[in-house]
Amino acid sequence: MLTDEEIARYRRHLVLKEIGGEGQRRLKQASVLVVGAGGLGSPLILYLAAAGVGQIGIIDDDRVSLDNLQRQVLHGTESVGMQKTRSAATTVWSLNPHVDVKLFTTRLVAENAISIVGGFDIVADGSDNFTTRYLVNDACYFAKRPLVAAALGPFDGQLTTFRAFETDADGKPKPNYRCLFPAPPPEGTVPACSEAGILGAVAGVLGTLQAVEVVKELLGIGEGLVGRLMLYDALQARFSQIGYAWDPENPLNGRNPSLKDLSHHIG
Template structure:
């Protein structure tokens, strides 16, 4: 199942009783879609590749710019102007040549979301806009896919896992955030700024939650929202409830696994 190189590479995983050879094999067989190869996607992709996730899909239509390098550690000065998916594939191959990388150099849209997400076991969303986050949530629900999503702005980060397709008591993203905020009410990182290392903190935690879900380890973040205040060095957890009136997973919405639901 594993080459000699792989056995040595993943030795610290394999000696964990909770992982072992069987767990490492699950990671090798896993297919994870990462949306966004930026401040969050960079650490997510690096740690998932290092962990031995067999297939990593990357969705991003942007190119590497100089202002990205303050936080997007996948990319380098030498790869300025290159497609982020291509740059990410180079970095992942250099870290772990056993990983299969699938480059989706396109923007996630209502037209391609089901096709892209449907080909993977679990989704890690590191997108930077609400339209994409809602689209990812709704598509994951309809396709019975677990979603691990994170967001960062200025000095604050948040992280949660959504798997409402499993039924009660699991909420979806829309149960917590029913609709996008009014335009202009929440500035983008390009307007408000973001501490670069914050992406590393939240992206690493996001990768960890993906691995936990794939291996069935520990307590899932489903039903909980993890909040991090970098200035205070403070983590806190907020309980989340499923909304019976939710447009995506509520009583009047289309059941998981069927067409319909909100986009």
């Protein structure tokens, strides 16, 4: 049930026929794991907390640095030097004390991924490296958890949703990250954010859109982004989409899968 204070807090949700009281209670009972409390994770976590998601898990092993603050709006100047997870929790509790925050101040690795991912209803990946992205994808497949994944460039970003443990209306498996990107780019071809730079507000746009898609998945409303990659070009002020499909040769849920667990991520 919603308390009187929660009814007042979420009033703008309650008047939406797509959400209403039942939907808001579902959000209250839901749990979301956010991978990374950085540029994407900052607006994502803020809007999930504001929306009344009952439990938000945050996994990040980094500390807040001064050059984070240009885009990582979850943290303030007073947070510099703090663990990002602790700084994030402090901000969430000041925004919405009804949210239970579960902190994982560690790196997501093969040895802990299934147990952590499996403890939540849905995962939102805001990581900034391909190693973690492939690990999160594989862990969500084996744990049978939906994944809303976003990535950033200097003036652009992309967003999609994976439900690779399900089949479509024709009985074919739904695609996973390996269908879209069969292999990571060669080392050194994609510069890190610290080298390439990024317009801070671009992270805000993509992280906010990621929060929208997570809420839609939790409530089962609207049309999701499974099989569709949303692209944002800030310099051209343009959104576009491209479709993608299940690759029967992919090693995770293809016709002859070679990946049976997360052991390939060890070492």
